[in-house]
Amino acid sequence: AAGVIQSPRHLIKEKRETATLKCYPIPRHDTVYWYQQGPGQDPQFLISFYEKMQSDKGSIPDRFSAQQFSDYHSELNMSSLELGDSALYFCASSLVRVGGNIGELFFGEGSRLTVL
């Protein structure tokens, strides 16, 4: 079965540079989520999209932005990168259950961002 696809898997950037991460959700899933996971930490919710509209916002810095396109893929744009942005970035997708419950989130393999 198709899974969530993320690219690139690894990315190395300098401070103050920009980075873009891409996510292709599972076909027919209607919701995409972005999470950030620092070393030894639990995943922290950044932002989500439901049917291409921003649904919820978590601890996403103002330097970051995201969008979901007509083909349902999503991109996370990170500008003015800081050393503390080094982390694993996960995309997840789900299909909202009847009644609006969140459903099962399926995660991609993640994109490891290293800021030097």
Add this chain to the structure above:
Amino acid sequence: GQQLNQSPQSMFIQEGEDVSMNCTSSSIFNTWLWYKQDPGEGPVLLIALYKAGELTSNGRLTAQFGITRKDSFLNISASIPSDVGIYFCAGHDYGGSQGNLIFGKGTKLSVKP
């Protein structure tokens, strides 16, 4: 904000032993999800729970959604070396928005052959 307390933080057990870990919340959740994560990989969904009192099994894994809706546990029976990893509980408050899946801090499981 809401917090999940997951325990224990780590476990070091002998192959063949049973394992139990749990999560508690200060508020009610409508969904509990249990994930396993290997180093550098994405979390893999193990079990999803949607109803208070629900008990669900997936092979050697069993998880339950607490009656109070503020807790959940995960049991692993007859552990094997490939069970090694970090296990996360995650909860969703339907009163919040769709994207608000909150994770516990994880339980790191080590299995000695």
